[in-house]
Amino acid sequence: MNCPSCAAQGITSDVTIVSRAGSTLAWQPHTDERGLVHEHDPNIYRTTYRCARGHQWLEQTRKPCPLCGEASGLAGPFRRS
Numbered sequence: 688m689n690c691p692s693c694a695a696q697g698i699t700s701d702v703t704i705v706s707r708a709g710s711t712l713a714w715q716p717h718t719d720e721r722g723l724v725h726e727h728d729p730n731i732y733r734t735t736y737r738c739a740r741g742h743q744w745l746e747q748t749r750k751p752c753p754l755c756g757e758a759s760g761l762a763g764p765f766r767r768s
């Protein structure tokens with residue numbers, strides 16, 4: 688994990704996690720026609736990071752399904768301040 692603001696300037700810095708939060712939707716894995724179990728977790732997990740130079744940003748992710756990768760790439764990182 689590198690700070691995107693620092694990376695844009697070609698420097699690196701220590702990054703710490705400020706907070707983690709997530710939605711708490713109830714969900715169940717489902718089984719497809721081949722009997723394979725998919726885990727399509729609809730919850731969005733938010734992690735706030737801060738680098739040693741004071742940049743702060745938020746990443747929103749969903750856990751991709753281990754079988755088909757559903758949800759991967761849905762939520763990209765975006766920057767705050």
Ligand SMILES: [Zn+2]
Nearest residue numbers: 690693738742
């Ligand atoms: Zn930074």
Ligand SMILES: [Zn+2]
Nearest residue numbers: 725752755757
């Ligand atoms: Zn799946």
